[in-house]
Amino acid sequence: MSGNNSEDASGEPTGKLAELLKLLKMNGNDVTKLTQSQQKEMKDYKFWKTQPVPKLDESVSEEGPIDRKKTPEEIPNEPFPLLAEFEWCTLDVTDQQQLEDIFVLLNENYVEDRDASFRFKYTREFFNWSLKPPGWKKDWHVGVRVRGTGKLVAFISAIPVNLNLRNKLVKSVEINFLCVHKQLRGKRLAPVLIKEITRRVNKYDIWFALYTSGTILPSPVTVCRYTHRPLNWDKLLEVGFVHLPPGATKPQMVANYALPKKTTTRGLRPMAPKDVDEVHALFVKYQSRFDLVQDFDKEEFRHWFLGGPEQLNASEDTKVIRSYVVENEDGKITDFFSFYSLPFTILENPVHKELGIGYLFYYASDADFGFNDRFDKEATAALKTRLCQMVNDACILAHNAKMDVFNALTSQDNALFLEKLKFGPGDGFLNFYLFNYKSFPITGGIRDDKSYDVERRSNLGVVML
Numbered sequence: 001m002s003g004n005n006s007e008d009a010s011g012e013p014t015g016k017l018a019e020l021l022k023l024l025k026m027n028g029n030d031v032t033k034l035t036q037s038q039q040k041e042m043k044d045y046k047f048w049k050t051q052p053v054p055k056l057d058e059s060v061s062e063e064g065p066i067d068r069k070k071t072p073e074e075i076p077n078e079p080f081p082l083l084a085e086f087e088w089c090t091l092d093v094t095d096q097q098q099l100e101d102i103f104v105l106l107n108e109n110y111v112e113d114r115d116a117s118f119r120f121k122y123t124r125e126f127f128n129w130s131l132k133p134p135g136w137k138k139d140w141h142v143g144v145r146v147r148g149t150g151k152l153v154a155f156i157s158a159i160p161v162n163l164n165l166r167n168k169l170v171k172s173v174e175i176n177f178l179c180v181h182k183q184l185r186g187k188r189l190a191p192v193l194i195k196e197i198t199r200r201v202n203k204y205d206i207w208f209a210l211y212t213s214g215t216i217l218p219s220p221v222t223v224c225r226y227t228h229r230p231l232n233w234d235k236l237l238e239v240g241f242v243h244l245p246p247g248a249t250k251p252q253m254v255a256n257y258a259l260p261k262k263t264t265t266r267g268l269r270p271m272a273p274k275d276v277d278e279v280h281a282l283f284v285k286y287q288s289r290f291d292l293v294q295d296f297d298k299e300e301f302r303h304w305f306l307g308g309p310e311q312l313n314a315s316e317d318t319k320v321i322r323s324y325v326v327e328n329e330d331g332k333i334t335d336f337f338s339f340y341s342l343p344f345t346i347l348e349n350p351v352h353k354e355l356g357i358g359y360l361f362y363y364a365s366d367a368d369f370g371f372n373d374r375f376d377k378e379a380t381a382a383l384k385t386r387l388c389q390m391v392n393d394a395c396i397l398a399h400n401a402k403m404d405v406f407n408a409l410t411s412q413d414n415a416l417f418l419e420k421l422k423f424g425p426g427d428g429f430l431n432f433y434l435f436n437y438k439s440f441p442i443t444g445g446i447r448d449d450k451s452y453d454v455e456r457r458s459n460l461g462v463v464m465l
């Protein structure tokens with residue numbers, strides 16, 4: 001049980017954890033009390049220098065694995081040592097209490113924006129969807145608890161993915177939700193978590209990983225920019241997510257971002273289980289244009305785009321993933337798009353507690369299938385028209401679903417619609433990394449000056465949560 005040591009009414013940690021935190025604070029940077037694997041001099045990339053990743057600014061001459069080929073038998077059976085006060089745990093996300101532990105840890109300690117006024121609000125439904133795709137392993141939901149009290153203070157997860165890098169299959173995992181409790185930061189716990197998840201994944205004979213981070217590490221395979229399309233400009237202003245530009249008035253801004261209630265694409269409807277075969281085929285064909293994609297089999301496709309079983313009957317409030325198709329007059333599906341919901345908690349705002357956020361996920365269209373070259377002028381125009389209409393409808397649907405802003409990256413073919421549909425460039429950039437695999441750089445949809453790269457678009461076809 002873990003719920004017996006949280007916080008008192010003042011928000012201060014109590015009990016054993018408080019003692020431990022005091023101890024750690026007193027230690028400062030004195031690592032003499034830390035275990036073997038953490039006795040490292042703390043300087044830049046001290047950890048990453050030791051890992052099979054390309055050096056910063058290394059130019060890749062040949063794509064492929066970095067480490068020599070190993071077997072699971074060569075990998076230690078025992079977890080990496082931890083400070084005596086902590087213990088490893090494997091979280092069972094089918095268990096309500098353990099799911100709750102992850103939920104509390106991430107809701108209170110996961111990524112905040114720079115001025116710490118917004119925080120991701122992960123929900124149980126979101127974890128069920130993101131941590132339990134087909135082939136998920138309980139062993140890959142790794143936590144660190146305070147020994148004795150059971151309080152969960154760190155987490156990291158992996159899910160299986162088959163990556164396809166320029167037509168080479170790279171059996172991998174995706175790493176996500178790395179989190180260390182705020183009061184245990186800077187203590188080198190993150191490298192230990194990373195090594196432990198690596199060990200656990202290696203034991204399944206998997207040697208490569210895909211992950212993203214806002215921070216720069218050695219070495220990104222591509223970088224994308226976050227973009228935001230305001231759906232509820234008024235509220236965004238009130239919570240400080242946007243500002244009134246000089247010379248503009250509030251009504252002007254609201255009018256500028258106003259959207260109709262009704263979608264405009266004829267034949268647009270929610271994707272149903274019966275569509276899976278047809279949409280999967282359309283999707284695979286569309287994705288083949290990109291350098292790095294995830295190969296979804298049909299079961300994975302069903303999971304990621306229709307959600308787990310509980311998502312099929314989910315209420316509007318708890319729905320995580322929404323997928324739509326466009327069916328033409330002949331009953332053929334010509335387009336598909338999806339977006340997911342991941343709200344922000346708004347910190348320190350007297351009126352608004354939550355910000356509804358939609359994220360553009362995957363999409364596909366047959367608009368340019370008739371052309372050999374995706375960058376052909378006519379092909380570009382055809383796809384641009386279709387995407388603009390489709391993603392505008394996605395914004396309308398997101399708005400109707402009470403989302404306040406719609407986010408997209410500059411990946412995929414997004415550069416074709418971002419400006420036209422009023423997606424403003426955000427402050428944030430997302431770096432994509434491959435572990436133990438060297439890849440030539442992949443275009444991320446931004447130019448050197450960080451503006452949208454409409455000409456080259458992006459060759460990145462994976463979307464990470």
Ligand SMILES: CCCCCCCCCCCCCC(=O)SCCNC(=O)CCNC(=O)[C@H](O)C(C)(C)COP(=O)(O)OP(=O)(O)OC[C@H]1O[C@@H](n2cnc3c(N)ncnc32)[C@H](O)[C@@H]1OP(=O)(O)O
Nearest residue numbers: 045046047048176177178179180185186187188189190207
């Ligand atoms: C084959 C299978 C392989 C599987 C593994 C593949 C690799 C997976 C890699 C993980 C993919 C994660 C994907 C996501 O989930 S990205 C989301 C990351 N999570 C957050 O941002 C939540 C809020 N922040 C925190 O919880 C902590 O600040 C974290 C946990 C991020 C660091 O904790 P802390 O602040 O207490 O630091 P430390 O003293 O323990 O450790 C310092 C060392 O850690 C390096 N660091 C800092 N941030 C990150 C980061 N986001 N990815 C990789 N490394 C990171 C840092 O450069 C330094 O190393 P070096 O500079 O000395 O070398």
